[in-house]
Amino acid sequence: MTRRDFINKLKFFILTPFFKNELLNLIVQTFRYGKNKFGMVIDISKCIGCGECVRACKEENNVPKYPFYFRTWIERYIIFEDGEVYVESPDGGFNGFKKISPPKKIAKSFFVPKLCNQCEEAPCVQVCPVGATYETDDGVVLVDKKYCIGCGYCIQACPYGARYFHPETKTPDKCTFCYHRIKKGLLPVCVLVCPQNARIFGKIDDPDSPVYKFLKSYPLQVLKSHLRTHPKVYYKDMDMEVR
Amino acid sequence: MEMEHLYEVLRSIEGFIYPNEIELRWSILIVLYPYVTGLVAGAFILASLEKVFEIRDVRPTYRLSLLTALAFLICAPLPLVFHITHPFRGFEIFLTPHLSSAMAVFGFVYIWYLMAILLIEIWLEYRKEIIEFSKINKGIKGFIYKILTLGVKEINEEIEDFDKRFGKFIAIIGIPSAILLHGYVGFIFGSVKANPWWSSVIMPVIFLFSAMVSGIALVIFIYMVLNYLKGKEPSIPCLDAMAKYLLYSIIIDFSLEMLDLVQRIYEAEEFFDMFQILIKGKLFISLFIFQILIGAILPILFLGYIRIFGSSDSAKKFTYFLVSVMVLIGIFATRWNVVIGGQLFSKSLRGLTIYKLGLIGREGIYASMGLLFLPFLILLFLIWLLPPYEKERRV
Amino acid sequence: MKEGKKEISKYSHIKRLFGIYFGILIIFIILRPFLIPKSFGKFGHYRADSIADNINLPTKYADIKECESCHEEEYKKVISYSHKSLNCQVCHGALSAHIESPDENKPLKEMNRNSCGICHFEIESRPSSFPQVNEKEHNPDEECIECHIPHNPSIK
Numbered sequence: 001m002t003r004r005d006f007i008n009k010l011k012f013f014i015l016t017p018f019f020k021n022e023l024l025n026l027i028v029q030t031f032r033y034g035k036n037k038f039g040m041v042i043d044i045s046k047c048i049g050c051g052e053c054v055r056a057c058k059e060e061n062n063v064p065k066y067p068f069y070f071r072t073w074i075e076r077y078i079i080f081e082d083g084e085v086y087v088e089s090p091d092g093g094f095n096g097f098k099k100i101s102p103p104k105k106i107a108k109s110f111f112v113p114k115l116c117n118q119c120e121e122a123p124c125v126q127v128c129p130v131g132a133t134y135e136t137d138d139g140v141v142l143v144d145k146k147y148c149i150g151c152g153y154c155i156q157a158c159p160y161g162a163r164y165f166h167p168e169t170k171t172p173d174k175c176t177f178c179y180h181r182i183k184k185g186l187l188p189v190c191v192l193v194c195p196q197n198a199r200i201f202g203k204i205d206d207p208d209s210p211v212y213k214f215l216k217s218y219p220l221q222v223l224k225s226h227l228r229t230h231p232k233v234y235y236k237d238m239d240m241e242v243r
Numbered sequence: 244m245e246m247e248h249l250y251e252v253l254r255s256i257e258g259f260i261y262p263n264e265i266e267l268r269w270s271i272l273i274v275l276y277p278y279v280t281g282l283v284a285g286a287f288i289l290a291s292l293e294k295v296f297e298i299r300d301v302r303p304t305y306r307l308s309l310l311t312a313l314a315f316l317i318c319a320p321l322p323l324v325f326h327i328t329h330p331f332r333g334f335e336i337f338l339t340p341h342l343s344s345a346m347a348v349f350g351f352v353y354i355w356y357l358m359a360i361l362l363i364e365i366w367l368e369y370r371k372e373i374i375e376f377s378k379i380n381k382g383i384k385g386f387i388y389k390i391l392t393l394g395v396k397e398i399n400e401e402i403e404d405f406d407k408r409f410g411k412f413i414a415i416i417g418i419p420s421a422i423l424l425h426g427y428v429g430f431i432f433g434s435v436k437a438n439p440w441w442s443s444v445i446m447p448v449i450f451l452f453s454a455m456v457s458g459i460a461l462v463i464f465i466y467m468v469l470n471y472l473k474g475k476e477p478s479i480p481c482l483d484a485m486a487k488y489l490l491y492s493i494i495i496d497f498s499l500e501m502l503d504l505v506q507r508i509y510e511a512e513e514f515f516d517m518f519q520i521l522i523k524g525k526l527f528i529s530l531f532i533f534q535i536l537i538g539a540i541l542p543i544l545f546l547g548y549i550r551i552f553g554s555s556d557s558a559k560k561f562t563y564f565l566v567s568v569m570v571l572i573g574i575f576a577t578r579w580n581v582v583i584g585g586q587l588f589s590k591s592l593r594g595l596t597i598y599k600l601g602l603i604g605r606e607g608i609y610a611s612m613g614l615l616f617l618p619f620l621i622l623l624f625l626i627w628l629l630p631p632y633e634k635e636r637r638v
Numbered sequence: 639m640k641e642g643k644k645e646i647s648k649y650s651h652i653k654r655l656f657g658i659y660f661g662i663l664i665i666f667i668i669l670r671p672f673l674i675p676k677s678f679g680k681f682g683h684y685r686a687d688s689i690a691d692n693i694n695l696p697t698k699y700a701d702i703k704e705c706e707s708c709h710e711e712e713y714k715k716v717i718s719y720s721h722k723s724l725n726c727q728v729c730h731g732a733l734s735a736h737i738e739s740p741d742e743n744k745p746l747k748e749m750n751r752n753s754c755g756i757c758h759f760e761i762e763s764r765p766s767s768f769p770q771v772n773e774k775e776h777n778p779d780e781e782c783i784e785c786h787i788p789h790n791p792s793i794k
Contacts, residue, residue: 045765046765047765048757048764048765048768049761049763049764050756050757051756052728052757056699056727056728056732059698059699059732060697060698060699060732061695066246066249067253067262067265068246068249068253068262068263068265068266069263070262070263073261073262073263075259076763077763078762078763085593087259087591087593088259089259089261089262091262092262095756096756096757097761097763098761099759099760099761099762099773100761100762102762106762109762109763110763110765111763111764114261123435123436123437126343126344127343127344127345127346127435128341128344129336129340129341129344129346129347129349130332130335130336130339130340130341130347131339131341131678131682131683131684131685132684132685133684134682134683134684134688135682136681136689137681142688142689142692143692144684144685144688144691145688145691146685146688146691147332147335147675147684147685147688148329148332149327149328149329149330149332149333149335149336150327150328150329151323151326151327151346152268152269152326153344153346153431155263155268156268156269156435156437156438156586157435157437158437159436159437159590160261160590161260161261161262161263161264161589161590161591162263163263164263164266165266165268170328170329171328171329176692179692179693180692180693180694180695180696180697181697181699183693184697186697186701189699192699192725192727193699193725193727193728195723195724195725195728195757196723196768197723227436227437243590243591243592243593334673337666338670338673338674339674339678339679339683341683358659359659363655366655370651392651393651393654393655393658394654395650395651395654401648402648402651405648405649409652
């Protein structure tokens with residue numbers, strides 16, 4: 001073996017364990033879009049702002065019951081006749097909403113439930129320095145609480161405010177589409193308890209799924225589409241004032 | 244963060260923020276980190292002016308700049324280690340760096356810069372003294388010198404010459420390394436598309452030039468303090484030269500910052516309404532008074548005056564010292580405005596939150612002051628070990 | 639003075655330095671596979687075992703089809719009337735614990751004005767097609783269940 005052969009073999013041996021996974025991931029990522037993935041449609045015209053989804057989610061997923069930590073929350077938009085917009089989310093909608101009786105006349109008013117959008121090109125996954133957050137093959141973005149170092153970069157990178165810092169595990173946490181339920185064929189609890197069926201859940205490319213039917217029939221929007229995160233939560237009847 | 248504190252933040256919110264945005268995650272520690280790495284990069288580039296571009300006037304501060312860079316570089320990871328909530332998992336950044344994340348390169352850039360650039364350059368510069376001292380000194384100091392020689396105790400003119408040339412080579416590749424060391428921090432902020440204040444092409448460039456500004460100011464400050472403590476006179480030509488480069492750097496940095504501001508005001512994108520409320524309200528003092536007035540405009544005026552009209556030596560010394568302190572404060576305010584200011588407004592673009600700086604605890608003022616004070620202690624140790632006095636040049 | 643002293647090369651200190659650096663690098667390369675969690679990198683740049691961590695969590699909310707097996711009459715009543723889209727657990731709380739040991743974990747049965755009002759009190763942002771009443775004007779001193787059976791809410 002010449003010295004050159006030896007050096008080449010050594011290069012391969014050293015670099016491959018470092019970069020094999022990275023190279024493979026780069027290749028795999030380009031083929032990942034939209035196959036067999038979970039998504040949700042939220043029908044804004046149906047939401048009554050009862051807050052049941054917020055309460056059920058906190059119960060099911062052990063989210064601390066303080067008004068600072070939410071996997072899902074409800075925003076209320078009130079658009080007055082003169083164009084002024086008022087937005088509120090008291091305790092995320094955990095205790096529902098109150099009648100406001102404003103002095104001005106209201107033109108439009110509605111509730112917008114929000115949660116993690118499980119983006120296909122999630123900026124939170126992109127910026128994690130150690131690989132503690134990732135997208136599964138069925139489209140759900142999860143957090144590895146045992147590996148996370150707690151730098152908080154993912155919380156900065158999420159454009160939707162979906163992540164919060166869990167005070168007990170001291171890592172970020174967020175909606176997982178109730179991954180522990182959907183893998184057993186159950187529904188996420190926010191979908192389960194909604195009295196109005198305002199949340200529709202299923203696979204986005206399974207023709208039998210209600211999500212698929214919505215996607216192909218109605219005008220839908222996503223939040224902050226200009227950021228090209230490819231969210232998988234779609235809103236029906238979303239007003240232009242919703243951010 | 245205790246709940247009490249968060250309830251207080253909840254009461255002080257203006258407008259509407261996403262419920263999860265109440266807690267500001269990146270605290271004063273994350274203001275400190277770019278500040279310290281900026282000082283390192285700036286001090287090193289000042290040293291490179293002498294080594295690479297052979298600007299003889301700054302020779303008296305060459306060794307001091309290197310030691311300053313080393314002292315601050317050693318302390319640079321500390322704010323991060325204090326900040327992450329699982330510091331013992333911090334080594335994961337070396338084991339499984341997620342290369343799509345700018346933060347993941349921290350481990351490698353830091354190690355590269357420390358080991359391949361800074362330590363080697365300092366070692367090569369001091370090798371002659373180290374070998375001499377290892378033979379003269381006894382006790383612990385002698386032991387340290389013996390280790391630093393790496394067992395090679397011989398030196399002659401040929402080897403010295405090689406050291407100088409190799410040192411120059413290291414300094415040459417050190418300049419882009421220093422740029423990378425601090426530039427990636429700017430990229431960490433500049434690449435966050437979710438935050439309209441941070442997301443900008445010019446962010447890494449502004450970080451870099453403000454780093455140079457702060458580094459040069461730091462070396463001026465330390466040089467003058469050190470000479471004062473030893474009762475010696477600082478070299479006026481050296482101070483003049485450093486002040487010249489400081490002035491040029493501030494002008495470039497200020498221009499870039501103003502360009503960024505003007506462009507944001509002109510384009511007036513959606514976040515602009517909240518941006519206006521923020522800089523006219525909570526951020527007014529730290530932006531207009533500290534960053535712009537104290538950190539840029541006044542230094543430019545003072546240094547420019549001296550450069551154009553000249554001045555007496557004592558007036559120069561006083562002004563340079565004052566300007567260096569002002570710049571150091573101003574650049575800290577710059578970092579504050581980017582890190583804290585950028586988190587104050589909500590991604591809903593409809594509201595602002597507040598940042599409460601505590602006194603005690605890992606993320607309090609006392610800890611931060613300690614972390615800023617520590618590099619000076621390390622610098623004192625390094626000066627004791629490796630004296631930065633001007634070498635007697637044999638004719 | 640030793641004769642025949644070794645000829646010192648002008649590179650020996652550099653060689654020694656890089657030798658030390660190389661040694662550190664080798665140690666790192668050797669140790670790295672032992673320090674990385676075993677399942678890391680299997681599916682992507684993350685610890686594959688974490689997927690199981692996220693799946694093996696307790697479920698507190700049940701599938702209400704299981705309510706039917708013991709409470710058939712009530713179940714059939716609810717799904718015939720206007721609360722048919724309302725999951726049992728909205729009023730009765732999370733029921734997995736109850737299904738597991740029915741006598742130890744009794745479901746909740748709150749029925750005051752607020753528990754009905756959180757959906758049915760009139761507030762500005764609700765869709766107008768949704769049945770709502772004015773909190774202050776609609777029998778403010780009476781409990782809702784005086785007139786409305788929860789499982790069949792039209793007036794008694």
